Amino acid sequence: MIFALIQYSKTDIQNLNNEINDELLVVQKKQSTVLSEDDKSVNNNQTKIDAGIIVNQDEDNADPYAGLPTNFQIYQKSIFDIFEDNTPKSIMIKEIGLKSQIKELDIIDLGDSSSYETPKNVVGHIPESVKPGEKGKSWYFGHLESFIKKEGKVFHMLPKIPELMQFDPYIYVHIETKSKTFVYQIYKTEVIPKDDLVLEIDSESPEIVLVTCVPSFLYHSRLLVHAKLIGEY
Numbered sequence: 186m187i188f189a190l191i192q193y194s195k196t197d198i199q200n201l202n203n204e205i206n207d208e209l210l211v212v213q214k215k216q217s218t219v220l221s222e223d224d225k226s227v228n229n230n231q232t233k234i235d236a237g238i239i240v241n242q243d244e245d246n247a248d249p250y251a252g253l254p255t256n257f258q259i260y261q262k263s264i265f266d267i268f269e270d271n272t273p274k275s276i277m278i279k280e281i282g283l284k285s286q287i288k289e290l291d292i293i294d295l296g297d298s299s300s301y302e303t304p305k306n307v308v309g310h311i312p313e314s315v316k317p318g319e320k321g322k323s324w325y326f327g328h329l330e331s332f333i334k335k336e337g338k339v340f341h342m343l344p345k346i347p348e349l350m351q352f353d354p355y356i357y358v359h360i361e362t363k364s365k366t367f368v369y370q371i372y373k374t375e376v377i378p379k380d381d382l383v384l385e386i387d388s389e390s391p392e393i394v395l396v397t398c399v400p401s402f403l404y405h406s407r408l409l410v411h412a413k414l415i416g417e418y
Contacts, residue, residue: 197400198376198399198400198406198408199376200347200348201344201347201374201375201376201399201408202347202374202375202376203346203347203350203351203373203374204372204373204374205350205354205371205372205373206354209354209355249354249355252279252355252357253357253368253416253418254418256418257368257416257417257418258416258417258418259415259416260318260367260368260391260414260415260416260417262318266318269362269363269364269365270362270363270364271316271317271318271319271362271363271364271365271367272289272316272362272363273287273310273316273317273323273325273360273361273362274286274287274361274362274363275287275360275361276308276325276358276359276360276361277358277359277361278346278356278357278358278359280345280346280349280353280356281342281343281345281346281349282342283339283340283342283343285307285308285327285339286307286308287307287308287309287310287325287360288304288307288308288309288310289309289310289312290302290304290309290310290311290312290326301326303326303328303334303336304326304327304328304336304337304339305336305337306336306337306339307327307337307339308325308326308327308339308340308395309325309326309327310323310324310325311323311324311325311326311384313384313386314384314386315386315391316362317360317362317367317391317393317414318367318391318414318417319391320388320389320390320391321386321387321388321391321392322384322385322386322387322388322392322393322394323360323391323392323393323394324384324393324394324396325393325394325395325396326395326396326397327339327340327343327395327396327397328340328341328397328398329341329343329344329397329398329399329401329404329408330401340395340397343395343397343408343410344397344399344408346371346374346410347374350371350374355370356370356371357369357370357371357412357415358370358371358393358395358412360393365417365418366417366418367391367414367416367417368414368415368416368417368418369391369392369393369412369413369414369415370412370413370415371410371411371412372411372412372413373410373411374408374409374410374411375408375409375411376399376406376407376408376409377406377407377409378405378406378407379398379404379405379406379407382396382407382409390413390414391413391414392411392412392413392414393411393412393414394409394410394411394412395409395410395412396408396409396410
């Protein structure tokens with residue numbers, strides 16, 4: 186019975202690996218832009234923007250920003266950002282009904298070693314990783330479920346993300362701070378063995394990584410959901 190469960194879980198978690206086309210992982214201006222003839226010649230189905238990023242603009246595509254607040258704007262780092270407290274306060278992914286407070290995780294002494302505390306009924310942020318808006322990767326952990334310790338199941342619906350990405354590439358993670366809310370677009374999900382998890386901080390752009398244990402009852406692997414910063418409101 187246990188062997189059969191393990192074999193099923195291997196197949197099940199393989200379906201959690203997903204990555205969207207790079208052309209969809211982009212940002213465009215909300216307001217319309219008048220293109221020059223040179224810009225139009227790039228591609229009849231694409232729009233060129235100031236940042237040098239091209240977004241697919243097929244007529245069949247829905248507005249990727251339709252579900253975002255009207256005051257959403259493309260993120261542009263400002264020198265004034267250093268004066269703002271961008272400690273993450275809460276997280277939301279509306280497609281899976283996720284809305285949770287975020288707690289900065291403390292390091293606990295285990296005697297001969299140390300470890301981060303486990304988040305209880307909230308999403309935990311690794312404080313040594315970057316804050317929202319900063320260049321690099323910001324790491325967030327949450328329970329898939331916690332039957333024994335009763336520490337909640339804040340990321341219980343996170344494994345639904347890969348399936349949703351097949352139908353909608355524009356799934357956003359909202360990270361709220363004291364001064365603003367940062368919007369990240371999910372671009373990749375992957376499953377790795379728990380012993381292979383390494384908290385990499387370096388990245389060419391501001392990113393977040395959401396982590397939970399999979400599969401249910403066995404928890405021998407980790408689901409990583411990657412998202413890149415696209416804007417704020």
